[in-house]
Amino acid sequence: VQGLDLPDTSRCDRDAALSSTRRVAYAHDARNRLVQTTYPDGLGNLQVQYTADGKLKSETALNQNGVAVITGLSYNSLGLVVGHSRIVGTASPRTSTFAYNSLGQQVLTRYPDGYEVQQTLNALGQALKLQDSQGAVLVSEVSYAPSGQASGMTYGNGVVRRVRENARQLVSAVLDLNVVNLNYSYDSAGNIVTIQDGLRGDVGTVSLGYDRLDRLARASSPSFGGNGQYVFAYDTLDNIISMRLPGKRERTYHYDDRNRLQLLRDNDGNGVFAIAYDAAGNMTTRNGEMFEFDVGGRLRAGGLVSGYLYDGGGNRAAAEGGLYRTWNYLADGRLIESTRGADVSDYIYLGSRLLSIRTSTPAGVKMVYQHYDAHSTLAATSDASGKVLSRHIWSPYGEPDIAPEASTPGYSGHLTDPDTGLVYMGQRYYDPTLGMFLSTDPVTAHENPLGAFNRYRYANNNPYRFFDPDGQRSIVKGEEILIQPEDKSVPSLPPIPNTVGAKGVSATDTSFHTYDVRTSSNLTPSQAATGFRNNPTPGDDQPASPNGTKNDVGNIPLMPGPNYVRSFLVASPDPSKFTDITVNYTISGKHKLTEGFVMRYGEIRSNGTTVLRSYGEGNNLRQNPVLQSIPWIGWGGQVESVWQQNHQEIINGAR
Structure with a gap:
């Protein structure tokens, strides 16, 4: 290399x-x-x-x-x-x-x-x-x-x-x-x-x-x-x-x-x-x-x-x-x-x-x-x-x-x-x-x-x-990953299997970042959950599963693929508020970015439709907001556009 x-x-x-x-x-x-x-x-x-x-x-x-x-x-x-x-x-x-x-x-x-x-x-x-x-x-x-x-x-x-x-x-x-x-x-x-x-x-x-x-x-x-x-x-x-x-x-x-x-x-x-x-x-x-x-x-x-x-x-x-x-x-x-x-x-x-x-x-x-x-x-x-x-x-x-x-x-x-x-x-x-x-x-x-x-x-x-x-x-033994998001509007999850070599994301690290992309839709909770499960990443992928399906996210700006994650399907912790949740977690050593995850789910509105949400956390300087304005280092607005485009694919696929 x-x-x-x-x-x-x-x-x-x-x-x-x-x-x-x-x-x-x-x-x-x-x-x-x-x-x-x-x-x-x-x-x-x-x-x-x-x-x-x-x-x-x-x-x-x-x-x-x-x-x-x-x-x-x-x-x-x-x-x-x-x-x-x-x-x-x-x-x-x-x-x-x-x-x-x-x-x-x-x-x-x-x-x-x-x-x-x-x-x-x-x-x-x-x-x-x-x-x-x-x-x-x-x-x-x-x-x-x-x-x-x-x-x-x-x-x-x-x-x-x-x-x-x-x-x-x-x-x-x-x-x-x-x-x-x-x-x-x-x-x-x-x-x-x-x-x-x-x-x-x-x-x-x-x-x-x-x-x-x-x-x-x-x-x-x-x-x-x-x-x-x-x-x-x-x-x-x-x-x-x-x-x-x-x-x-x-x-x-x-x-x-x-x-x-x-x-x-x-x-x-x-x-x-x-x-x-x-x-x-x-x-x-x-x-x-x-x-x-x-x-x-x-x-x-x-x-x-x-x-x-x-x-x-x-x-x-x-x-x-x-x-x-x-x-x-x-x-x-x-x-x-x-x-x-x-x-x-x-x-x-x-x-x-x-x-x-x-x-x-x-x-x-x-x-x-x-x-x-x-x-x-x-x-x-x-x-x-x-x-x-x-x-x-x-x-x-x-x-x-x-x-x-x-x-x-x-x-x-x-x-x-x-x-x-x-x-x-x-x-x-x-x-x-x-x-x-x-x-x-x-x-x-x-x-x-x-x-x-x-x-x-x-x-x-x-x-x-x-x-x-x-x-x-x-x-840390327990052989599971426990996700408790920094944003308290995002639900905490029951443990998922640690088949990705995870060490843990630290909110106190200077490289810590979050992103939160939302798209309003007329999809039912079932349609939203199915869409995220079947289309878990922006790449060409396989459906999420409880034990984590290995997927290649594809090319990342300045970091050509393959970039592998496991896509986990997690039951909703509160079906009155959230659909089932798809979690993409980086596979250690097989992803150009350091450790991180994105949770993808539908927030259920009172009229029965959903807001599609992709919320992520990680420890990577390239994605830190302080560096976003530097073109060859940060992602700028690309994170937003990638997930918005994927949300639209899910909406179109349900029609």
Whole structure:
């Protein structure tokens, strides 16, 4: 990537960019939509097709040996996704289909192997019950806390789950009858200080301490082994410099002048770990183990795996070498199916939370229920009768005492590769033995906090409070975004799933801005809500969904696309005043602007018509009112005109 020669505002170093051996080329059509991406090594080359009305139709990504991974989408007359297909190489398509009620809410999922799950919803569109097409109940009696989180349910195997929150809406207890019993306490900063295990007593209880920068400094539990006392130390650049568990493991970390881990000294018998990197900063050698990355930063080989394949969205799709495996991700980021040899696993969700895994093998079918702690880390599994199959203990940075099955998400809800021990977190791979990522953070470095300059650290060095949803940026656990607008005439929202790597928008930051665009209309509330749902952004997009549909906003002044957001559909908090609300939230690392959101809805007037409203907040200097008058920095009146034009499209579309 070549930047401007500051303070020059018009000349780019184009010659240097064109001659670069790592140059990535993007092609757009006449409507400014991305249609092709070309990498110099050919790995990840992408072709994109759209439907006649501008929705994503297919993505074809090329991998090693010319193997293509093709993702296809189909829609109903309302623009809702009714089909998702995946083809890896010459294999047969794996197609998932979806059905909706008259309100456009999803009520049925049909998996590629034909298994069907139906859900019963409440008036807010929240799931109350899930059952399959044979009538087997998977979960029932689901209740919700004021925060919007599921606070109670009964699994299909009879295990009753209760989740309690304190006054700060932090999880205070996770109680799965006779399976999990965890109680949490916090300090004034929101750091967890104790996790009490009501089933295993002192053996499973964890006590935690922090330094003045809220980095994990101490963790103690008999379950860790050794003397049970982990001690961590960090340097001023947030690098771990020592990780000590006397009697079991004591490690010291040594870094090069580029702030990359170079040497790991370990006294547990492994001697010295030597680390090496490629030109882009990807770790290519770890204690003699080799890793290969492509120009796009995707891990292509490691351990026994001779080739990882990826789809057009960057999701891992298959692993070649050893036992052949595949993974099938939906547009909202959820894993719906995986295969391992002849075994096929279906992933069943309650909202955005994994509930159970149904695996078909040559020997038969088994249903395994997943029991997670407050941090979405696997704590236990149980079978169809409620019998506990496994319990799991994790070190502070994610090393398991007993690794879960390869098809089961474990630490922070992510899959672990049995071949390498690495945790696959979407954009990057994480090494729990080192407590850091193998590659640099794709999110731009920034100074607040200073530790964000560290390109490899995990979860702000506070892994009990933060986690990384997709390998890009850590978020405060709760795994949801809570939107409480600065303008009090705009409704606050129940939590939405944090599948965008959100950190939070700060109203006290000098870059904070708001915008508020309104258009009077004669649309009914239903017409307005449908219009915003089906046309959530100014770009060519897909309809908003409860779990967040990935959309490309397109070109932004001075910032050509792609610019990705997730479009969430949120039930109205007050149907007498507002329609259902569509929320577009920037995807961290995949949008040229920094974090922000726009809420789009209709304000209901006394005569039954609506005022269309698009209200946004964010932290970006280009959109700050102080800079709006500077043409090459600010947007000026373009924000107003873009949303007004989109409002008019919605009005015209309803006629």
